[in-house]
Amino acid sequence: xxxxxxxxxxxxxxxxxxxxxxxxxxxxxxxxxxxxxxxxxxxxxxxxxxxxxxxxxxxxxxxxxxxxxxxxxxxxxxxxxxxxxxxxxxxxxxxxxxxxxxxxxxxxxxxxxx
Amino acid sequence: xxxxxxxxxxxxxxxxxxxxxxxxxxxxxxxxxxxxxxxxxxxxxxxxxxxxxxxxxxxxxxxxxxxxxxxxxxxxxxxxxxxxxxxxxxxxxxxxxxxxxxxxxxxxxxx
Numbered sequence: 001x002x003x004x005x006x007x008x009x010x011x012x013x014x015x016x017x018x019x020x021x022x023x024x025x026x027x028x029x030x031x032x033x034x035x036x037x038x039x040x041x042x043x044x045x046x047x048x049x050x051x052x053x054x055x056x057x058x059x060x061x062x063x064x065x066x067x068x069x070x071x072x073x074x075x076x077x078x079x080x081x082x083x084x085x086x087x088x089x090x091x092x093x094x095x096x097x098x099x100x101x102x103x104x105x106x107x108x109x110x111x112x113x114x
Numbered sequence: 115x116x117x118x119x120x121x122x123x124x125x126x127x128x129x130x131x132x133x134x135x136x137x138x139x140x141x142x143x144x145x146x147x148x149x150x151x152x153x154x155x156x157x158x159x160x161x162x163x164x165x166x167x168x169x170x171x172x173x174x175x176x177x178x179x180x181x182x183x184x185x186x187x188x189x190x191x192x193x194x195x196x197x198x199x200x201x202x203x204x205x206x207x208x209x210x211x212x213x214x215x216x217x218x219x220x221x222x223x224x225x
Contacts, residue, residue: 042215056211
């Protein structure tokens with residue numbers, strides 16, 4: 001069974017730039033959720049994709065957007081990067097949509113904004 | 115009031131001790147309760163998943179949910195240095211899509 005994989009592992013950007021992060025879901029899972037984890041904090045929900053559509057969104061501005069592909073992999077795009085966007089971005093996969101199914105996380109992409 | 119509260123610690127115990135980690139939550143709509151373990155520079159790893167009140171045991175780990183008090187606990191028996199990590203509680207509702215996480219408790223087990 002293949003786990004959740006994320007790429008890249010680390011990324012350095014400057015303010016105003018755009019970034020794309022990628023996630024491959026665990027085999028057998030059709031739902032991908034994205035979280036932002038600031039240092040010393042728990043993960044914060046960004047949004048969830050199920051059946052290639054956004055299935056719920058947290059308190060994040062529209063410059064955070066995403067996609068899900070037919071193979072259930074997903075991308076997180078962030079435009080107009082700000083210093084506060086520096087964080088660990090986590091992808092979690094699950095089955096069936098919703099938040100009540102067990103979610104399994106990748107090791108994240110660490111994004112640094114200079 | 116935050117939806118879920120968790121004491122960040124740090125918590126330091128000797129090897130072999132029993133560890134108790136706790137969270138409280140505010141909304142009775144939450145019915146699904148999870149505990150994750152996160153090692154440094156890694157993603158959270160699902161340890162326990164429970165629905166509604168009661169106990170669930172898996173090896174040295176026991177998860178306990180008291181919905182009347184809105185209180186969830188994770189007990190670790192015979193703690194080992196390899197248990198040193200940050201432990202995150204997470205809650206979810208039937209209707210929602212998000213996991214709501216606590217801030218995490220940092221545990222250090224010394225040999």
